[in-house]
Amino acid sequence: xxxxxxxxxxxxxxxxxxxxxxxxxxxxxxxxxxxxxxxxxxxxxxxxxxxxxxxxxxxxxxxxxxxxxxxxxxxxxxxxxxxxxxxxxxxxxxxxxxxxxxxxxxxxxxxxxxxxxxxxxxxxxxxxxxxxxxxxxxxxxxxxxxxxxxxxxxxxxxxxxxxxxxxxxxxxxxxxxxxxxxxxxxxxxxxxxxxxxxxxxxxxxxxxxxxxxxxxxxxxxxxxxxxxxxxxxxxxxxxxxxxxxxxxxxxxxxxxxxxxxxxxxxxxxxxxxxxxxxxxxxxxxxxxxxxxxxxxxxxxxxxxxxxxxxxxxxxxxxxxxxxxxxxxxxxxxxxxxxxxxxxxxxxxxxxxxxxxxxxxxxxxxxxxxxxxxxxxxxxxxxxxxxxxxxxxxxxxxxxxxxxxxxxxxxxxxxxxxxxxxxxxxxxxxxxxxxxxxxxxxxxxxxxxxxxxxxxxxxxxxxxxxxxxxxxxxxxxxxxxxxxxxxxxxxxxxxxxxxxxxxxxxxxxxxxxxxxxxxxxxxxxxxxxxxxxxxxxxxxxxxxxxxxxxxxxxxxxxxxxxxxxxxxxxxxxxxxxxxxxxxxxxxxxxxxxxxxxxxxxxxxxxxxxxxxxxxxxxxxxxxxxxxxxxxxxxxxxxxxxxxxxxxxxxxxxxxxxxxxxxxxxxxxxxxxxxxxxxxxxxxxxxxxxxxxxxxxxxxxxxxxxxxxxxxxxxxxxxxxxxxxxxxxxxxxxxxxxxxxxxxxxxxxxxxxxxxxxxxxxxxxxxxxxxxxxxxxxxxxxxxxxxxxxxxxxxxxxxxxxxxxxxxxxxxxxxxxxxxxxxxxxxxxxxxxxxxxxxxxxxxxx
Numbered sequence: 001x002x003x004x005x006x007x008x009x010x011x012x013x014x015x016x017x018x019x020x021x022x023x024x025x026x027x028x029x030x031x032x033x034x035x036x037x038x039x040x041x042x043x044x045x046x047x048x049x050x051x052x053x054x055x056x057x058x059x060x061x062x063x064x065x066x067x068x069x070x071x072x073x074x075x076x077x078x079x080x081x082x083x084x085x086x087x088x089x090x091x092x093x094x095x096x097x098x099x100x101x102x103x104x105x106x107x108x109x110x111x112x113x114x115x116x117x118x119x120x121x122x123x124x125x126x127x128x129x130x131x132x133x134x135x136x137x138x139x140x141x142x143x144x145x146x147x148x149x150x151x152x153x154x155x156x157x158x159x160x161x162x163x164x165x166x167x168x169x170x171x172x173x174x175x176x177x178x179x180x181x182x183x184x185x186x187x188x189x190x191x192x193x194x195x196x197x198x199x200x201x202x203x204x205x206x207x208x209x210x211x212x213x214x215x216x217x218x219x220x221x222x223x224x225x226x227x228x229x230x231x232x233x234x235x236x237x238x239x240x241x242x243x244x245x246x247x248x249x250x251x252x253x254x255x256x257x258x259x260x261x262x263x264x265x266x267x268x269x270x271x272x273x274x275x276x277x278x279x280x281x282x283x284x285x286x287x288x289x290x291x292x293x294x295x296x297x298x299x300x301x302x303x304x305x306x307x308x309x310x311x312x313x314x315x316x317x318x319x320x321x322x323x324x325x326x327x328x329x330x331x332x333x334x335x336x337x338x339x340x341x342x343x344x345x346x347x348x349x350x351x352x353x354x355x356x357x358x359x360x361x362x363x364x365x366x367x368x369x370x371x372x373x374x375x376x377x378x379x380x381x382x383x384x385x386x387x388x389x390x391x392x393x394x395x396x397x398x399x400x401x402x403x404x405x406x407x408x409x410x411x412x413x414x415x416x417x418x419x420x421x422x423x424x425x426x427x428x429x430x431x432x433x434x435x436x437x438x439x440x441x442x443x444x445x446x447x448x449x450x451x452x453x454x455x456x457x458x459x460x461x462x463x464x465x466x467x468x469x470x471x472x473x474x475x476x477x478x479x480x481x482x483x484x485x486x487x488x489x490x491x492x493x494x495x496x497x498x499x500x501x502x503x504x505x506x507x508x509x510x511x512x513x514x515x516x517x518x519x520x521x522x523x524x525x526x527x528x529x530x531x532x533x534x535x536x537x538x539x540x541x542x543x544x545x546x547x548x549x550x551x552x553x554x555x556x557x558x559x560x561x562x563x564x565x566x567x568x569x570x571x572x573x574x575x576x577x578x579x580x581x582x583x584x585x586x587x588x589x590x591x592x593x594x595x596x597x598x599x600x601x602x603x604x605x606x607x608x609x610x611x612x613x614x615x616x617x618x619x620x621x622x623x624x625x626x627x628x629x630x631x632x633x634x635x636x637x638x639x640x641x642x643x644x645x646x647x648x649x650x651x652x653x654x655x656x657x658x659x660x661x662x663x664x665x666x667x668x669x670x671x672x673x674x675x676x677x678x679x680x681x682x683x684x685x686x687x688x689x690x691x692x693x694x695x696x697x698x699x700x701x702x703x704x705x706x707x708x709x710x711x712x713x714x715x716x717x718x719x720x721x722x723x724x725x726x727x728x729x730x731x732x733x734x735x736x737x738x739x740x741x742x743x744x745x746x747x748x749x750x751x752x753x754x755x756x757x758x759x760x761x762x763x764x765x766x767x768x769x770x771x772x773x774x775x776x777x778x779x780x781x782x783x784x785x786x787x788x789x790x791x792x793x794x795x796x797x798x799x800x801x802x803x804x805x806x807x808x809x810x811x812x813x814x815x816x817x818x819x820x821x822x823x824x825x826x827x828x829x830x831x832x833x834x835x836x837x838x839x840x841x842x843x844x
Contacts, residue, residue: 016494016498016501016505016510016513017101017106017498019107019108024108025108025115028059028105028109029112029115029116031062032055032059032112032116035054035059036051036052039054039058040054049123049126050126050186052118052123052126053096053123053126053127054186054189056109056123057096057127057189057190058189059109060096060099060100060105061190061230063103064099064230064232064239065230066838066839066840067232067237067238067239067838067839068230068239068241070237070836070837070838070839071237071238071239071240071836072241075154080154080829081154081332081335081827081828082154082156082311082333082334082335083148083153083154083155083156083334083335083337083823084155084156084158084308084334084335084336084337085148085155085156085157085158085337086158086159086300086301086304086336086337086338086339086343086346087138087157087158087159087339087340087343088159088160088297088300088342089134089137089138089141089339089342090132090133090138090141090142090145090157090159090242091130091131091133091134091135091138091139091141091142091166091651092132092133092142092242093129093130093131093142093491093650093651093652093655094124094128094130095127095130095190095229096123096127097124098146098490098491098495099232101234101491101495102150102232102234102235102490103232103235104235128183128186128188129165129183129651129652130183130188131165131166131181131280131650131651132159132160132161132162132165132244132280133165134166134280134282134284134570134609135284135569135570135608136284136378136485136569136570136675136676136677136678137378139651139677140339140456140677141159141339143486143487143491143677143815144157144815144818144819145157145231145240145242146231146234146488146490146491146815147488147814147815147818148231148240148819149231149233149236149239150233150238150490151816151819151832151833152233152236152238152831152834152836153240153819153823156240156241156242156243156307157231157240157241157242157243158242158244158245158304158307159242159243159244160244160245160276160277160296160299160300161191161227161244161245161246161277162277162278162279162280163184163277163278164180164181164182164183164278164279164280165181166181166280166282166609166650167180167282167609168181168648169648169649170647170648171621171625171645171647174621174622174625174629175618175621175622175625176609176618176621191244192227192228192229193225193226193227194226194227194243195225197226198223198224198226198248199224199302199303199306200221200222200223200250201221201223201303202216202220203220203222203295203396204218204219204220204395204396204398205217205218205220206218206398207399207402213356214355214356214399216352216356216399221250222247222248222249222250222273222274223247223248223249223250224245224246224247224248224299224302224303225245225247226243226244226246226303226307227244228241228242229241229242229243229244236833236835236836237835237836237837237838237839238836243304243307245277245299245300245303245304246277247273247274247276247277247299249270249271249273249274253266253270253273254269254270275292276292276296276299277299281293281296282609282612283611283613283614284611285379285381285383285384285570285572285574286611286614287383287384287386287387289387289389291392291396294388294393295396297342297344297345298345298349298397298400301343301349302345302349304346305346305349305353308334308336309353312329312330312333312334313325327354327358327360327364327365327368328364328368330368330371330372331368331371331372332828335372335374335826335829336372336373336374337374337376337826337827338373338374338375338446338450339376339378340376340377340378340379341375341377341385341442341445341446342386344375344386344442344445344446344449345397345400346373347369347373347407347445347446347449348400348404348407348445348449349400350368350372351365351369351403351407352399352400354368354369356399366407369449370449370450371451373446373450374450374452374453374826374827375446375447375449375450375452375454376453376454376456377453377455377456377460377464377468377674378456378674380460380463380464380467380468380672380674381574385442385443386441386443387433387439387441387442388439388440388442389437389438390439390440393440401440404432404440404445407445407448408430408431411431411448412429412430415429415475428471429444429471429475431445431448443468443469444472447472447479448472451479452479452825452826453469453472453479453480453481454481454483454826455482456482456483456485456674456675457482457485457674457675457676457695457698457699458482458484458699459694459695459698459716460675461482462482463671463716464480465477481825481826483818483821483825484812484813485675485680485696485813485815485818486677486680486813486815486816486817486818486819487677487680487684487813487814487815488814488815488816489512489513489516489684489814492658492680492681492684492685493513493684493685496654496655496658496659497538497685499538499541499542499659500535500538500542503531503534503535503538504519507521507522507525507531508522514833515816516812516813516814516816516817517812517814517817518811519807519809519810519811520809521808522804522807522808523804523805526801526804527801531804532797532800532801532804535686535800535804535807538686539659539660539662539686539800539803542659543560543660543662544560545656545660546564546657546659546660547660550644554644556632556642556644558603558639558642559601559603559639559642562601562602562603562639562640562642563600563601563602563603563662563663563789563790564603564605564661564662564663565662565663565665566605566606566607566657566658566663566682566687567580567604567605567606567607567608567665567667568605568606568607568608568649568654568678569608569678570608570609571608571610571614571618571620572614572617573616573766573771573773574668574669574672574772574773576667576668576773576775577606577624578620578775579667579775579779579782580604580667581620581623581624581627582740582743582744582775582779582782583604583783584627584631584643585743585746586739586740586783587602587641587786588627588631588637588641589742589743589746591640591641592636592637595636595637599640600790600793601639601641602640603641603642604643604644605644605657606644607645607646607647607649607657608649609648609649615762616763616766619760619762619763620763622759622760623747623760623763624643626752627643628643628645629752630751630752632644654681658678658681658685658687659685659686661682661685661686661687662688662799663688663689663690663789664678664682664688664689664690664691665690665691666678666679666689666691666692666694666695666697667690667691667713667778667782668694668695668773669694669774670692670693670694670713670714670715670716670718670719671719671720673694673695674695675695676694677696679691679695679696679700680696683700683704683806683807683810684807684810684813686803686806688708688709688789688792688799688806689709689710690782690785690786690789691710691712692711692778693711693715693716696813697709697711699812699813700806700809700813703809703810703811703812704805704809705805708806709806710785710788710789711785712781712785713777713778713782713785714777719774722774728771728774728777730767730768730769730775730776733776733779733780737776737780739783740779740780744764744767744768747760747763748760748761748764819831
């Protein structure tokens with residue numbers, strides 16, 4: 001906080017931010033100075049802001065440690081069922097403020113830092129984002145970890161400790177340029193290396209079939225070194241673990257086949273196997289079939305399953321003694337959730353461990369495997385589905401390929417028994433896709449090897465069973481479920497929007513932080529003028545704060561009375577940033593045509609990264625920056641329209657931007673966005689949504705009332721009817737709608753790129769001739785809907801009442817609700833809101 005709170009503000013803030021007791025503050029100051037001195041080896045004469053951040057982080061971490069140890073001890077004694085959430089991505093963002101919120105330390109730390117003459121916000125800004133994810137899938141995993149801890153589940157997040165996370169995005173001359181994200185450069189105070197739990201992971205080699213069973217021999221070994229990060233629940237004294245694996249070469253790497261003079265080269269070559277955890281693949285909703293990526297997928301799974309088996313076998317806390325050997329018990333003690341198909345190798349790996357190492361019969365092992373694993377699907381886009389070439393598999397993981405063939409052989413026999421003579425169905429359902437190059441279909445592997453398969457929003461789950469997984473649904477309808485995504489209200493309301501959290505708490509208390517359904521009690525105050533004023537005032541304060549941020553970073557003067565209109569998400573054709581561009585241009589043209597009319601002022605902000613190899617997405621960014629160059633410097637338009645591309649959109653920028661938003665753009669072609677979670681964050685933070693009936697937008701409209709969202713455009717049925725009927729023909733819309741034609745002609749004619757008139761000819765060609773996502777088909781409805789948005793914005797009171805309807809309808813979209821459903825309906829676990837004793841209390 002840049003300035004200390006007045007006494008009134010402090011009283012207001014005490015509940016949500018925790019008490020700042022005198023002893024508490026004094027103790028924090030002592031610990032801070034102790035860490036500065038003993039951990040960082042600095043004094044106040046030479047310490048810089050980063051040192052102060054590390055001193056504070058270590059001070060806060062001290063408050064986690066006792067609870068962390070106590071929680072793990074508690075799990076060993078209670079021996080609950082454990083859930084392993086395996087994901088190639090955990091998009092965590094920053095940890096400091098979230099930890100202070102969940103431990104109720106925020107006020108005390110603020111006060112201590114203020115008394116030390118430092119600025120809390122400046123220190124918080126020294127923390128690097130843990131950018132170990134691309135977008136929605138990775139951030140969902142992070143929200144889920146928060147909810148699993150807050151619901152008292154014995155849960156572990158397992159993934160890879162990438163040395164380089166998602167790239168930093170720079171905009172240079174209007175183009176995206178990627179920079180490596182060296183997030184560990186200064187060290188990470190939140191992680192603890194655990195070399196004593198190092199695991200060996202094998203690659204390559206060959207199989208030998210012996211009387212004793214199958215042996216996988218002549219392999220190359222890579223060591224997996226675990227790093228643990230504490231995951232605190234919300235004020236319940238529970239601290240779970242996220243364990244991320246880092247690849248290490250064994251000491252004898254390449255020295256076994258030591259040849260004279262090869263020693264130096266052998267040591268240098270250690271880098272090759274340590275490359276496994278070097279970098280996150282920066283693709284969202286796109287499959288790139290690279291050997292290194294398959295290595296990453298197997299690496300995380302093989303290391304994790306060794307942990308799973310070790311913990312299953314071990315008995316009480318601190319004991320390595322083997323007690324449990326009956327693997328029939330595994331599904332009663334272990335649930336494994338696969339976050340998309342990326343960790344699909346868990347299925348053949350678990351079979352390998354059970355059959356080859358633990359010597360179970362195939363049928364027994366398969367029953368255990370299916371009852372333990374469950375699979376979440378995140379997309380229906382064909383280019384995103386993982387299909388690994390069999391040759392690559394045979395080379396890298398020969399035993400697993402044999403196991404997959406056996407799984408498929410038995411599965412095909414089962415299908416044949418249910419649908420005799422239906423060879424086409426067998427071909428469609430096989431785990432092995434025939435064709436030029438045979439491939440393993442990882443989604444099919446996941447469905448066959450899991451007892452539950454879920455989509456991430458109701459409409460997405462319906463599309464899955466009607467199209468992509470129709471055959472599997474007909475075979476095993478009981479497997480298929482829906483689990484609509486959610487977001488954690490701790491990070492996405494209490495932490496990022498304390499002003500709004502306080503206004504809500506003043507009306508309904510603070511139980512909503514644990515039970516977001518309580519928000520519907522706000523409907524009682526829908527006509528309370530003081531409450532309406534308070535909600536509007538918080539939004540205005542958040543807009544002013546973000547406007548300052550924008551003016552510092554973009555040197556554009558922002559009109560804080562303008563409507564803040566955001567589309568922030570990965571740049572992808574299906575998300576239709578191009579439709580947004582067409583609205584920007586149309587609105588610009590209208591203002592230019594009638595400059596004296598009373599236009600609703602807008603600041604349109606688009607943010608998001610394009611995958612480095614996705615040329616079209618990079619061109620979309622260039623178009624947005626080009627539109628901004630023209631619009632923002634046109635004196636006729638003035639401050640009535642600004643277009644800004646937000647550089648390097650990431651978790652930390654989302655936390656600043658979302659509380660300031662008036663309008664949230666969720667405009668994917670119906671049937672393409674599995675769920676979306678940014679949509680929920682905007683809704684919870686008092687923005688209104690303009691969107692299609694896609695993903696979770698459908699359920700948001702249901703919860704808040706469709707009349708309280710700006711819904712437009714084709715529904716899934718309309719898209720299907722178009723595809724089945726005369727098809728989509730862009731030229732029909734272009735020729736029929738003058739404003740659309742004008743906008744397209746300006747893009748094509750170089751109006752936005754006078755120095756390179758044909759800069760955007762590929763984008764124009766795409767939109768006119770091969771647009772899979774039917775941008776023009778929704779253009780007219782979108783523009784009309786935007787006119788409705790402008791009209792309502794002119795009536796602040798009615799706008800704010802609609803905002804309150806939206807906030808009140810957010811309860812369903814807490815990740816606590818999502819996780820409670822996973823626990824009860826998939827994992828066979830019961831969530832609990834009870835606190836466990838603090839470290840200084842006796843365990844019951």
